[in-house]
Amino acid sequence: MMKKLKNELGYFWLYYKWQFLTVLTVLLLFLYFGVSALTEKKTVLSVMLLDCHASCSQEEMEERFLEDMGFDRKTEKVEVQSSLMLSDASSGNYAMTSLSRFLTEIGSGKLDLCGMVLQDFEKYDKSGTFLDLSLILPQELLARLENYQIRTEDGRIIGLDPKGLPVLADCGCYEEEAAAVGIVYNTTRKEKAGEFLAYLAGE
Amino acid sequence: MAFGKKKDNYDAQNYMKMSLKTFLLYLVIIVFCVIVIAPLVIVFSSSLRTPENQTTPLALFIEFSMASYQKAFSNMNYPMELLNSIVTTAGSVFCIVIFATMAAYPIGRIKTKLARFLYFFFISGLIIPSQMVIVPIAQTLNRLGIPNTRFTPMLMFITCSLPFSVFLFSGFMKGVPVEIEESAYIDGATLGRRFSTVVFPLLQPAIISCVITQGLWIWNDYFYPMVFISKKAQYSLPVGMLQFLGDKENPAQWNILFAACVLCALPLIIVFLALQKQFVNGIAAGAVKG
Known part of the structure; x- marks a missing residue:
C-alpha cells in the first residue's frame, strides 16, 4: 500500500x-x-515633517504621539514621516523623491498635518494646500498662539510656527530655521488633526 | 636578394605603422577604462577608511579599516533591508518574465491589426516616465484599497518594466522559427504546452537580458520604495543608504556612505560571479542559431 x-x-x-x-x-x-x-492597524493620523532635522527618530515620535493622544495601540497607528527633505537635501534626486512622496500623500488624501520650512509652506499655500486654522482650532488657543500664527495677506491663519509648539520643540524639530505646521486642505480627519495640533501646542 | 631586402624593409615599415596604430588604440581603451574604473576604486578605497578620516578621496588605499563597514552595517539594519531587496527584486523579475513572455507570444505570432495595436499599446508605455504620473497612480491605488506595503513598489516595478520587456520579447519571438511550434502542434501539444516547453526555453537569451537589465534597475531603485513604503522595517537597501546622504547642516558621511554602497552592490557582484557562465552561455546560445 x-x-x-x-x-x-x-x-x-x-x-x-x-x-x-x-x-x-x-x-x-x-x-x-x-x-x-x-x-x-487603522491609520488615525498621518503627519509629514519635511526638513525638520528631528533629534528623535520617526518611531519614537509615533510611539509618543500614539500614547499621548490616547489612541488604541492594538488597532490604531500614527504615521510620522520625518526623514524627507526638500530644501535641505544634499542630493537633487532625494529632494525630487521627497517632493513626489509629499504630492502623492496629498493627492491621495492621506495626509493630515504637514510641516515644512516657511518659504516652501507659503509657496505651496498659493495653491490652497492648507486649511484656515480659525475654522478648526478653538479661539482661546489661537489667541494664546497669536505670536506664532502664520497669516496670509487676506488674513487666513494657515499655519503655526513650530517654536510655539512645545511638543515639536521637545523632539528637536525646526530648531534653526523658520518653519510652519498646518492642516492639509483635503484631509478627511479635520477634527483629529485639529486636536493633534492643539496637543502639539501643549493643550 | 635585392627583392628580398626590399620586402624586409617593407615588413619593417608596416610593423612600425601597425605598432603605432595599435598603441593609439590601446591608449584610448586604457583611458576609457580608467574613466570607468576610477570612481569604483575611489569608492572602495574610501570605504576602507575610518569615518573620521577626511583626507582627499584621491589618496588611494592610505588606510585599511572596517570601521565604516561596521557602522554602515549596524545603522542600516542590513540583514532586514537585504532580505527586502531580494524579495522585491526576485519577485518582480519573476513576474516580469512570466507576464512579458506571455504578452509577447501572441504579439509576436499573430499577424492581425489587434496584435499590432497591442504592440504599440505596450510600446507607448515607454514614452511616458512613471514619475510624471505618480500622483494619479497613488490616487488609483488608494481608491482600490491597496495598502502601502512592500508589495506596492513590486506592483509598480512590474507595471513599469512591462513595456520594455514586451518590446524585447516580441522582437525576439519573431526570430523563433514557427516550424518548431508547428511540429509540436502536429504532435498534439496544446497552446500552453507549446509555449512552456517549446517557445519559452528558446527565449533564454532574451530572458537573461531582461533579468539583468530589469533586475539591476529594480535593485538600485529607491524612488518607488521611498514613495510607497512608510515602515522602516520594509525599506530596501537603497532607501536605507539615504540616511548617510546628510543635508546642508550635517554633511554626508562619505566613508560610511561608500561602505554602504559596497555592501549594497556586493550581493549583485556575488550573483554575477556565481552565474556568469550561465549568463554568457545563454547570450551566446542566441547568437548561434540552427
Whole structure:
C-alpha cells in the first residue's frame, strides 16, 4: 500500500508539479494578504515633517504621539514621516523623491498635518494646500498662539510656527530655521488633526 | 636578394605603422577604462577608511579599516533591508518574465491589426516616465484599497518594466522559427504546452537580458520604495543608504556612505560571479542559431 501511494505521489509530482506549485503559491499569497488585511492597524493620523532635522527618530515620535493622544495601540497607528527633505537635501534626486512622496500623500488624501520650512509652506499655500486654522482650532488657543500664527495677506491663519509648539520643540524639530505646521486642505480627519495640533501646542 | 631586402624593409615599415596604430588604440581603451574604473576604486578605497578620516578621496588605499563597514552595517539594519531587496527584486523579475513572455507570444505570432495595436499599446508605455504620473497612480491605488506595503513598489516595478520587456520579447519571438511550434502542434501539444516547453526555453537569451537589465534597475531603485513604503522595517537597501546622504547642516558621511554602497552592490557582484557562465552561455546560445 505504501508502494502504491508512493507511485501515485510520484506520478502526481511528475505531471502536475507546476500546477500544484502555482496553486500553492496563490493560496499562500491569499493567506498572507488576508492576514495582513485583517490585522492591519487603522491609520488615525498621518503627519509629514519635511526638513525638520528631528533629534528623535520617526518611531519614537509615533510611539509618543500614539500614547499621548490616547489612541488604541492594538488597532490604531500614527504615521510620522520625518526623514524627507526638500530644501535641505544634499542630493537633487532625494529632494525630487521627497517632493513626489509629499504630492502623492496629498493627492491621495492621506495626509493630515504637514510641516515644512516657511518659504516652501507659503509657496505651496498659493495653491490652497492648507486649511484656515480659525475654522478648526478653538479661539482661546489661537489667541494664546497669536505670536506664532502664520497669516496670509487676506488674513487666513494657515499655519503655526513650530517654536510655539512645545511638543515639536521637545523632539528637536525646526530648531534653526523658520518653519510652519498646518492642516492639509483635503484631509478627511479635520477634527483629529485639529486636536493633534492643539496637543502639539501643549493643550 | 635585392627583392628580398626590399620586402624586409617593407615588413619593417608596416610593423612600425601597425605598432603605432595599435598603441593609439590601446591608449584610448586604457583611458576609457580608467574613466570607468576610477570612481569604483575611489569608492572602495574610501570605504576602507575610518569615518573620521577626511583626507582627499584621491589618496588611494592610505588606510585599511572596517570601521565604516561596521557602522554602515549596524545603522542600516542590513540583514532586514537585504532580505527586502531580494524579495522585491526576485519577485518582480519573476513576474516580469512570466507576464512579458506571455504578452509577447501572441504579439509576436499573430499577424492581425489587434496584435499590432497591442504592440504599440505596450510600446507607448515607454514614452511616458512613471514619475510624471505618480500622483494619479497613488490616487488609483488608494481608491482600490491597496495598502502601502512592500508589495506596492513590486506592483509598480512590474507595471513599469512591462513595456520594455514586451518590446524585447516580441522582437525576439519573431526570430523563433514557427516550424518548431508547428511540429509540436502536429504532435498534439496544446497552446500552453507549446509555449512552456517549446517557445519559452528558446527565449533564454532574451530572458537573461531582461533579468539583468530589469533586475539591476529594480535593485538600485529607491524612488518607488521611498514613495510607497512608510515602515522602516520594509525599506530596501537603497532607501536605507539615504540616511548617510546628510543635508546642508550635517554633511554626508562619505566613508560610511561608500561602505554602504559596497555592501549594497556586493550581493549583485556575488550573483554575477556565481552565474556568469550561465549568463554568457545563454547570450551566446542566441547568437548561434540552427
